[in-house]
Amino acid sequence: MLRPTLRRLLPSWRRPARIVAVAFALAISAGTVLLLLPMATEGGESVDFVSALFTATSAVCVTGLVVVDTPTHWSTFGEVVILGLIQVGGLGIMTIASLLGLLVSRRLGLRLQLTAQAETKALDLGDVRRVVAGVVLVSLAFEAVTSAVLATRLATGYGYDTGRAIYHGVFHAVSAFNNAGFALYPDSLVRFATDAWVCLPIAIAVLAGGLGFPVWVEIWRHRRGRHRWSMHAKITVITTSALLAIGTLVITVAEWNNPETLGRFGVGGKLLAGFFSGVMPRTAGFNSVDVGQLESGTLLVNDVLMFIGGGSAGTAGGIKVTTFALLAFVILAEVRGEPTVHVLGRKLPATAQRQALTVALLSVGAVVAGTLVLLTLTPFRMEAVLFEVISAFGTVGLSTGITADVTTWGHLVLTVLMFLGRVGPITLASALALRERSRRYELPEERPIVG
Amino acid sequence: MLRPTLRRLLPSWRRPARIVAVAFALAISAGTVLLLLPMATEGGESVDFVSALFTATSAVCVTGLVVVDTPTHWSTFGEVVILGLIQVGGLGIMTIASLLGLLVSRRLGLRLQLTAQAETKALDLGDVRRVVAGVVLVSLAFEAVTSAVLATRLATGYGYDTGRAIYHGVFHAVSAFNNAGFALYPDSLVRFATDAWVCLPIAIAVLAGGLGFPVWVEIWRHRRGRHRWSMHAKITVITTSALLAIGTLVITVAEWNNPETLGRFGVGGKLLAGFFSGVMPRTAGFNSVDVGQLESGTLLVNDVLMFIGGGSAGTAGGIKVTTFALLAFVILAEVRGEPTVHVLGRKLPATAQRQALTVALLSVGAVVAGTLVLLTLTPFRMEAVLFEVISAFGTVGLSTGITADVTTWGHLVLTVLMFLGRVGPITLASALALRERSRRYELPEERPIVG
Ligand SMILES: [K+]
Ligand SMILES: [K+]
Numbered sequence: 001m002l003r004p005t006l007r008r009l010l011p012s013w014r015r016p017a018r019i020v021a022v023a024f025a026l027a028i029s030a031g032t033v034l035l036l037l038p039m040a041t042e043g044g045e046s047v048d049f050v051s052a053l054f055t056a057t058s059a060v061c062v063t064g065l066v067v068v069d070t071p072t073h074w075s076t077f078g079e080v081v082i083l084g085l086i087q088v089g090g091l092g093i094m095t096i097a098s099l100l101g102l103l104v105s106r107r108l109g110l111r112l113q114l115t116a117q118a119e120t121k122a123l124d125l126g127d128v129r130r131v132v133a134g135v136v137l138v139s140l141a142f143e144a145v146t147s148a149v150l151a152t153r154l155a156t157g158y159g160y161d162t163g164r165a166i167y168h169g170v171f172h173a174v175s176a177f178n179n180a181g182f183a184l185y186p187d188s189l190v191r192f193a194t195d196a197w198v199c200l201p202i203a204i205a206v207l208a209g210g211l212g213f214p215v216w217v218e219i220w221r222h223r224r225g226r227h228r229w230s231m232h233a234k235i236t237v238i239t240t241s242a243l244l245a246i247g248t249l250v251i252t253v254a255e256w257n258n259p260e261t262l263g264r265f266g267v268g269g270k271l272l273a274g275f276f277s278g279v280m281p282r283t284a285g286f287n288s289v290d291v292g293q294l295e296s297g298t299l300l301v302n303d304v305l306m307f308i309g310g311g312s313a314g315t316a317g318g319i320k321v322t323t324f325a326l327l328a329f330v331i332l333a334e335v336r337g338e339p340t341v342h343v344l345g346r347k348l349p350a351t352a353q354r355q356a357l358t359v360a361l362l363s364v365g366a367v368v369a370g371t372l373v374l375l376t377l378t379p380f381r382m383e384a385v386l387f388e389v390i391s392a393f394g395t396v397g398l399s400t401g402i403t404a405d406v407t408t409w410g411h412l413v414l415t416v417l418m419f420l421g422r423v424g425p426i427t428l429a430s431a432l433a434l435r436e437r438s439r440r441y442e443l444p445e446e447r448p449i450v451g
Numbered sequence: 452m453l454r455p456t457l458r459r460l461l462p463s464w465r466r467p468a469r470i471v472a473v474a475f476a477l478a479i480s481a482g483t484v485l486l487l488l489p490m491a492t493e494g495g496e497s498v499d500f501v502s503a504l505f506t507a508t509s510a511v512c513v514t515g516l517v518v519v520d521t522p523t524h525w526s527t528f529g530e531v532v533i534l535g536l537i538q539v540g541g542l543g544i545m546t547i548a549s550l551l552g553l554l555v556s557r558r559l560g561l562r563l564q565l566t567a568q569a570e571t572k573a574l575d576l577g578d579v580r581r582v583v584a585g586v587v588l589v590s591l592a593f594e595a596v597t598s599a600v601l602a603t604r605l606a607t608g609y610g611y612d613t614g615r616a617i618y619h620g621v622f623h624a625v626s627a628f629n630n631a632g633f634a635l636y637p638d639s640l641v642r643f644a645t646d647a648w649v650c651l652p653i654a655i656a657v658l659a660g661g662l663g664f665p666v667w668v669e670i671w672r673h674r675r676g677r678h679r680w681s682m683h684a685k686i687t688v689i690t691t692s693a694l695l696a697i698g699t700l701v702i703t704v705a706e707w708n709n710p711e712t713l714g715r716f717g718v719g720g721k722l723l724a725g726f727f728s729g730v731m732p733r734t735a736g737f738n739s740v741d742v743g744q745l746e747s748g749t750l751l752v753n754d755v756l757m758f759i760g761g762g763s764a765g766t767a768g769g770i771k772v773t774t775f776a777l778l779a780f781v782i783l784a785e786v787r788g789e790p791t792v793h794v795l796g797r798k799l800p801a802t803a804q805r806q807a808l809t810v811a812l813l814s815v816g817a818v819v820a821g822t823l824v825l826l827t828l829t830p831f832r833m834e835a836v837l838f839e840v841i842s843a844f845g846t847v848g849l850s851t852g853i854t855a856d857v858t859t860w861g862h863l864v865l866t867v868l869m870f871l872g873r874v875g876p877i878t879l880a881s882a883l884a885l886r887e888r889s890r891r892y893e894l895p896e897e898r899p900i901v902g
Contacts, residue, residue, distance in 0.1 A: 295827075296836075300819070300826060304819060333805075334806065334808075339802075357778070358782045375747040376746075381833070382832070383834065432785055432786070432788070
């Protein structure tokens with residue numbers, strides 16, 4: 001008898017949005033089972049359940065936090081499972097998020113045109129095929145090129161034999177493009193901190209994956225001459241560039257003389273590692289300097305960048321750069337006393353403003369709640385705990401080094417945060433947008449993807 | 452030649468809103484000069500300029516953070532100056548904020564009625580007189596009753612002579628009602644932690660001052676029988692009660708066995724000190740347990756409560772409970788898929804939503820920026836620095852004990868944060884509301900005060 005009341009109180013999630021959560025839960029379950037196999041570990045002994053669940057969640061949600069050292073703990077089979085989970089998670093989030101974005105813009109588009117065919121709101125098989133094909137093509141192309149450069153460099157510069165060079169090249173290329181941050185070295189990429197042939201291809205793959213598939217489609221469509229970019233693509237590219245510049249600048253300046261991080265490199269090395277450290281919070285999770293040795297201020301800047309994250313319908317996490325930018329535009333309009341919010345020459349619908357607000361503030365709530373629980377469970381400083389929680393929720397994967405030591409309950413909390421951070425913003429934003437009731441529209445409007 | 456461009460880019464603050472900033476700057480200047488006098492200190496030697504500026508700002512903005520111990524450093528003259536600044540600051544913020552609230556609701560009201568007398572938007576002298584008289588009356592009444600109870604208790608329970616009992620009673624009553632948090636004891640009120648005759652009158656005065664003058668007016672007007680409360684009063688009372696209950700519960704439970712805080716008291720003492728600690732973050736700043744010894748989780752809960760603060764147009768700081776509640780209602784409506792935001796049976800104008808968003812997010816920005824600067828300037832942990840910054844911005848006055856040691860630059864940063872936190876939200880919210888351009892209204896609407 002409680003059901004009708006409950007249904008009225010709780011959000012009535014629509015199926016298209018819920019699909020993300022279900023798909024990710026299934027992939028994580030399958031990954032957990034595979035990683036529990038004895039053959040998945042180097043020693044041939046089964047790992048405990050929570051470690052397997054944590055690792056599978058971290059891989060499928062392309063987070064990159066680890067409770068056991070990837071190369072020493074997992075066998076080659078285990079590493080390939082992780083690689084597969086990363087690829088499935090990355091392709092999955094790009095495909096589903098792109099389809100949801102298409103569905104949202106099509107429904108709202110239909111409503112604007114006031115056509116009678118409102119029944120044909122759904123996506124057909126052709127849409128799905130085109131999106132899947134596009135996502136797979138872009139992913140494989142980027143991963144192939146990045147793999148080739150990395151393998152060549154590892155073979156020629158570090159004396160890896162061909163097989164090992166290709167394996168390491170592919171693993172880190174896939175991990176980079178999917179913003180996963182898993183590495184086959186206990187120190188992540190610290191040993192390559194001053195090697196531009198390793199760091200730059202990885203940084204470029206990270207940025208490419210983090211832009212999001214819809215932006216790639218536009219870049220491809222408009223490759224000849226001048227064209228009109230969508231609000232979504234413009235915001236994503238501009239905000240990503242701005243945050244990248246700010247992050248690189250702040251981190252490089254703040255750490256310039258820190259002997260534990262940039263201080264031990266020459267000027268070229270400082271600039272390279274500073275740039276690399278500016279790219280990784282959006283939200284790749286590799287590190288070429290020891291995150292635990294960063295200045296407190298640098299950690300806070302990282303917190304902010306990790307929370308914002310990357311582009312929608314890409315492999316990056318966080319609340320997404322569009323969500324952040326929309327809120328900035330709303331504040332700017334309000335402070336300037338403008339009755340409507342204009343973004344780059346277009347009017348921003350009030351519903352998009354409310355959706356951005358909802359995604360951002362519920363995310364703040366999740367981070368605060370996660371920090372509170374983890375502070376209570378562990379003896380670590382707030383600085384480290386907040387960083388860890390934002391890293392998990394933003395599916396970033398950077399850590400000050402406490403991940404393995406936050407206790408089993410802490411691992412479960414981080415697992416939940418990784419899952420929520422991966423499927424939460426996209427599910428929430430699409431569910432909200434798909435449920436919008438008809439409203440009057442006075443002006444042509446345009447909708448960027450929120451979340 | 453830059454002026455027209457600047458004017459277009461910068462917010463065009465209207466006079467009524469700007470008055471807060473100017474009035475507070477003047478009061479702080481006068482207070483700084485008085486506290487610089489040699490006779491203001493116990494030893495008869497002039498204090499340094501930044502300490503005087505910090506103390507005057509802390510008093511006028513009713514914050515309560517101190518860089519020097521109030522009873523040992525300042526002479527009785529100095530203490531009376533501080534008391535005067537608190538009273539001026541408290542009366543000032545209540546008067547100005549109430550008048551701005553009146554102005555906002557009257558202008559918007561006129562627009563709704565579509566009368567031809569749109570020119571009579573301004574407040575007349577009668578309004579000002581009524582508000583000033585009301586604010587002074589409520590303040591003095593509360594302060595008198597609280598003083599009497601405290602003085603009686605100090606004289607009978609602690610053997611103070613009559614003069615000293617009255618002086619201490621008045622000082623702490625004024626400090627409490629104005630949510631200032633200045634105390635005449637080096638340990639704030641720790642020595643009275645289990646004395647209900649001291650703690651409860653102070654807690655009640657704090658809550659009363661923090662409700663805000665507009666709520667008191669309604670309580671007075673509707674004192675007989677049933678009546679319709681305004682949305683503003685309902686939200687303020689409900690949210691204040693809810694946050695008070697949550698804060699008390701969380702702090703009491705989290706600290707129950709902490710030997711440095713509640714652990715050393717009996718059950719009655721634990722409950723009293725827990726309740727007191729639940730009241731003080733909204734935003735009084737007294738403490739009856741050592742804040743520096745609180746659990747990390749308790750500090751974070753305090754951070755959240757201090758950031759939210761108390762009621763509008765009262766003596767409390769923070770972004771205000773209405774701002775917080777409005778955002779919660781917006782999120783609730785969005786998650787439930789409702790096209791308009793309904794609050795307690797009324798429609799919430801979109802402009803109020805945007806104003807709440809602007810106040811809250813700019814405040815988050817101020818706190819993050821302040822934390823970043825203070826982390827860079829000082830060697831303290833993020834936990835302590837974040838707490839200090841929110842305490843300053845929320846005009847709370849609680850501290851983990853680092854206030855005196857954050858260096859002179861740190862003191863200037865905190866001074867700016869106290870000033871911004873006091874005048875920022877109210878100035879911003881009124882300026883935004885007063886500048887609203889005409890919009891169509893479909894339904895009867897109602898506007899709570901934001902900020
Ligand atoms: K990641
Ligand atoms: K205070």
